[in-house]
Amino acid sequence: MKTVRLLTSILLAAIFSMAIEVASEGFIPAALPFAILMIASLVPMPQGVxxxxxxxxxxxxxxxxxxxxxxxxxxxxxxxxxxxxxxxVVHIPVAGSPGTIKKNLTVFPQTAAKRADTEITYxxxxxxxxxxxxxxxxxxxxxxxxxxxxxxxxxxxxxxxxxxxxxxxxxxxxxxxxxxxxxxxxxxxxxxxxxxxxxxxxxxxxxxxxxxxxxxxxxxxxxxxxxxxxxxxxxxxxxxxxxxxxxxxxxxxxxxxxxxxxxxxxxxxxxxxxxxxxxxxxxxxxxxxxxxxxxxxxxxxxxxxxxxxxxxxxxxxxxxxxxxxxxxxxxxxxxxxxxxxxxxxxxxxxxxxxxx
The missing domain is CATH 3.90.1690 (phage-related protein like fold)
Incomplete structure (x- = not known):
């Protein structure tokens, strides 16, 4: 089983290395990414990471x-x-009651009222x-x-x-x-x-x-x-x-x-x-x-x-x-x-x- 995995790693590394060399138009020789990939494949990763x-x-x-x-x-x-x-926690702001409506006012100024907003939390x-x-x-x-x-x-x-x-x-x-x-x-x-x-x-x-x-x-x-x-x-x-x-x-x-x-x-x-x-x-x-x-x-x-x-x-x-x-x-x-x-x-x- 280990032999098969090793051969698979070598094959994949070779394919990727050649692809990188072609993509870089020869600027990156295939040997460099091949070496990096092989070293990475041999380094044991922590189990389960x-x-x-x-x-x-x-x-x-x-x-x-x-x-x-x-x-x-x-x-x-x-x-x-x-x-x-x-x-x-659910936190829902709740708007207070709308303002009071009166008709045909004759007295001014009227008292300004603030809206009392509340909240629902559970x-x-x-x-x-x-x-x-x-x-x-x-x-x-x-x-x-x-x-x-x-x-x-x-x-x-x-x-x-x-x-x-x-x-x-x-x-x-x-x-x-x-x-x-x-x-x-x-x-x-x-x-x-x-x-x-x-x-x-x-x-x-x-x-x-x-x-x-x-x-x-x-x-x-x-x-x-x-x-x-x-x-x-x-x-x-x-x-x-x-x-x-x-x-x-x-x-x-x-x-x-x-x-x-x-x-x-x-x-x-x-x-x-x-x-x-x-x-x-x-x-x-x-x-x-x-x-x-x-x-x-x-x-x-x-x-x-x-x-x-x-x-x-x-x-x-x-x-x-x-x-x-x-x-x-x-x-x-x-x-x-x-x-x-x-x-x-x-x-x-x-x-x-x-x-x-």
Missing amino acids: LRMALQVEIWQKDVVDNLYKDNQFAQWSVNADQYVLMGK NIDTLYLLPRHVEDIEKYENSYNKRQSMVGEDQAKLIQDGMTNLLYRWAPAVANTILTEGDDAPAAISGGAGNRKKFTKKAFKDIKKKWDRADIPVQGRVCLLTADHYNDFLESLSDAERTDVGRVANLETGIVGKYLGITIMMRSTVLRYRGADNAVAVVDELAEDFAADGEDRAASLFWQKDCVERALGSVKMFDNPNQAEYFGDVYSMSLRFGGRQRRASGVYAVVEALGA
């Missing part, structure tokens, strides 16, 4: 590039990336992929690149959990929740026990009325249904309605339908709520002490795109190859990504009611 820098940069970019690939729902929101400071969450270890011997025993496979899977999990956390940040309080009213069906949420009321089209009608009364813009109304809620919703439609809902489906953009002017998207899970029917509260599934409860309820989310916000901070990959104490490589990742509600009246959750 070039590979690590290039790979870290590629994977970090890959996280950003694929952030919304299978989570297009997140793009139906206000992008606050430009307001992120130091990769972790920290975005940091998600950590805990260190992962790839033993050096696995690089040779496996028929595939285990390291690349692990990094790819971990990257996808980091993005997926980041989106789960974004939905948690958008989740409304109990005042903006609506309970399902369909027939009883076994709980589908992980850890749930007993029956839950099915999701039906009535939820769309109820939320549309609330939005109309609150002057929520008609454009940009969207919902993210759990897979079970979406299927239950379709069952509650007439044949004609079901046909109309699917007319605008576009899997490339994540849209699976539209009903009453509300764009429909789907995800395996969306939100988890817990508590009595009149006092449900959203559950943070990424919390350190999270544990499923038998009475947990699945929930779907409805919002208007200007009523929620997302913010992407820093994305980092840490790569430590050839660690003696691990007999292999160690890597980890972190993602700063979060958001908030901007207008509560534009965000509703449809929460499963407990069944009989």
Whole structure:
């Protein structure tokens, strides 16, 4: 193997050297670049230097590039990336109220008033992929690149959990929740026990009325249904309605339908709520002490795109190859990504009611 590498280096050095001599019209003799290239090829580079820098940069970019690939729902929101400071804090200046208007003044001068500007500041969450270890011997025993496979899977999990956390940040309080009213069906949420009321089209009608009364813009109304809620919703439609809902489906953009002017998207899970029917509260599934409860309820989310916000901070990959104490490589990742509600009246959750 070493002999082949040496012969390859000599051949490449000779080709480049002759090319340089031709390009310089003989001013630089081929022997000089040939000697330099051969010496450079024989000098041992620190292990992992070039590979690590290039790979870290590629994977970090890959996280950003694929952030919304299978989570297009997140793009139906206000992008606050430009307001992120130091990769972790969102700082948004907010203009104060406009001036007072009076008609037909007779008294002068009037008192000059300053506009009182404010600001919105909040920290975005940091998600950590805990260190992962790839033993050096696995690089040779496996028929595939285990390291690349692990990094790819971990990257996808980091993005997926980041989106789960974004939905948690958008989740409304109990005042903006609506309970399902369909027939009883076994709980589908992980850890749930007993029956839950099915999701039906009535939820769309109820939320549309609330939005109309609150002057929520008609454009940009969207919902993210759990897979079970979406299927239950379709069952509650007439044949004609079901046909109309699917007319605008576009899997490339994540849209699976539209009903009453509300764009429909789907995800395996969306939100988890817990508590009595009149006092449900959203559950943070990424919390350190999270544990499923038998009475947990699945929930779907409805919002208007200007009523929620997302913010992407820093994305980092840490790569430590050839660690003696691990007999292999160690890597980890972190993602700063979060958001908030901007207008509560534009965000509703449809929460499963407990069944009989």
